[in-house]
Amino acid sequence: MPRIVLLQPFIRHYAGSVFDLQAATGISGWDEDERVREKQSYHDRRHYILPDDGRGRQVELPVSYTESCPDNVFDKTDIKSGPCRITSVTEGLNVNQNDPAYASPFPLGMGLLRLGNSLHYAKNIIHADLVGFSVIPDKLVIRNRFDHQISALYYDFSNHITVDLSELSPGFYQGDFFLNMQLLHSFTMLKCFPLVLAYDRDTRKYQPENTLW
Numbered sequence: 001m002p003r004i005v006l007l008q009p010f011i012r013h014y015a016g017s018v019f020d021l022q023a024a025t026g027i028s029g030w031d032e033d034e035r036v037r038e039k040q041s042y043h044d045r046r047h048y049i050l051p052d053d054g055r056g057r058q059v060e061l062p063v064s065y066t067e068s069c070p071d072n073v074f075d076k077t078d079i080k081s082g083p084c085r086i087t088s089v090t091e092g093l094n095v096n097q098n099d100p101a102y103a104s105p106f107p108l109g110m111g112l113l114r115l116g117n118s119l120h121y122a123k124n125i126i127h128a129d130l131v132g133f134s135v136i137p138d139k140l141v142i143r144n145r146f147d148h149q150i151s152a153l154y155y156d157f158s159n160h161i162t163v164d165l166s167e168l169s170p171g172f173y174q175g176d177f178f179l180n181m182q183l184l185h186s187f188t189m190l191k192c193f194p195l196v197l198a199y200d201r202d203t204r205k206y207q208p209e210n211t212l213w
Contacts, residue, residue, distance in 0.1 A: 001020050001023075002021055002022075002024070002068065003019070003021075003068070003069040004018070004021060004048065004066040004067065004068060004069060005066060005067050005069050005197045005206070006018075006019075006065060006066060007066060007067055007199060008065055010061060010065055011054050011055070011059065012053060012054025012055060012087075013053070014196070015199070016198045016199070016209065017192075017193075018069055018170075018197060019048075019170075020170065020171065021048040021049070021050065022048070022049060024046040024047060024048050024063050025046060025047060025048075025049070045062070045064075046062075046063045047060040047062050047063060048061040048063065048066070049061070051145040051146060052087050052172045052190050054085075054087055054190075055088055056087045057088075067199075069197065070197070070206055073206070073208060074194075074195065077194055078194070079169065079170055080166060080167060080168065081124075081166075082191060082192040082193045082194035082195075082211055083124065083192050083211060084115060084123055084124055084165055084189055084190065084191050084192070085189065086113065086114075086126075086187060086188075087188045087189060087190055088187060088188045089113055089185070089186075089187040090185050090186045092112075092134070092185045093112045093113045112128055112129045112130075112132045113126060113128050113129075113187055114126070114127055115127075116162070125163065125164055125165065125166075126165060126175075126189075127161070127163075128161045128163070129159075130158070131159045131160070133184070133185075135184060136157060136179070137157060137179045137184050137185070138155065138156075138157065138178065138179050138180065139153065139154065139155055139178045139179075140153070140154040140157075140175060140176070140178075141176045141178065142165075142176075142189075143173065143174050143176070144171055144172070144173060145171075145172040145174055146172065151168055151173060152168070163175075165189075168191045169191065170192060171190075171191055172188075172189075173188070173189045173190070173191065174186060174187070174188050175187045175188075175189060192211045193211065194210070194211055195209065195210065195211060196208075196209050196211050196212070
C-alpha cells in the first residue's frame with residue numbers, strides 16, 4: 001500500500017498530510033503500457049481513492065497532488081500516537097449542533113460524540129453521551145474503510161462510553177452503533193499520522209512537523 005504526502009491542500013486536508021492509500025488507478029483511456037502513456041494526454045492523470053475528504057465522503061485524489069513519502073521518516077516515531085479526527089456524524093448524533101461552543105465542530109466531534117484526551121495520546125479518546133440517545137445501543141463496531149474489516153468492538157454500555165483509539169493504526173474508519181443488530185447511528189473518523197511533512201522547494205527536502213489536529 002503506497003504511503004503518500006500531499007504537496008498542496010486538498011479539500012479539508014492540508015499540505016504535508018500523510019496517507020496510506022491503495023495503488024493509484026487510471027482513467028478512461030489509460031494504457032497500462034508506460035511507453036504508450038508517455039505519448040498520451042492522460043499522463044499523470046491517475047488518481048488515488050481517498051476514503052475520506054475530511055467530511056466523511058470518498059473522493060478521487062489526483063496523483064499530481066501527491067508525492068511518495070520518503071523512506072524511514074517514521075522509523076523512530078510511534079505511528080499510532082497520531083490524533084484522530086471525527087469527520088462526519090449521522091443526524092441522530094447532532095442534537096447539540098446549535099451549541100455555540102461547537103459552531104465549527106469537526107474535527108473534535110459534536111453533539112453526543114466528541115473527542116477527548118488520554119494521558120499518553122492526545123485526541124485519541126471518543127466520548128459518547130448515551131443519555132442523550134433516544135435508544136441505548138448495545139454495540140459499537142469500528143471498521144477500516146478500505147477493507148471493511150473490524151478494527152474494534154465495544155459492548156455493555158452504561159450512560160456513557162469511552163472509546164480508546166490509541167492502538168489503531170493511521171487510517172480511515174467508520175463507527176456504527178447497533179441495537180439488536182439494527183443500525184442506529186454512524187460516524188466517520190480519520191486516525192492521522194503523528195507527523196506531517198512540509199516540503200521545502202528550495203532544498204527539495206521534507207521537514208517533519210507535528211500534526212496540527
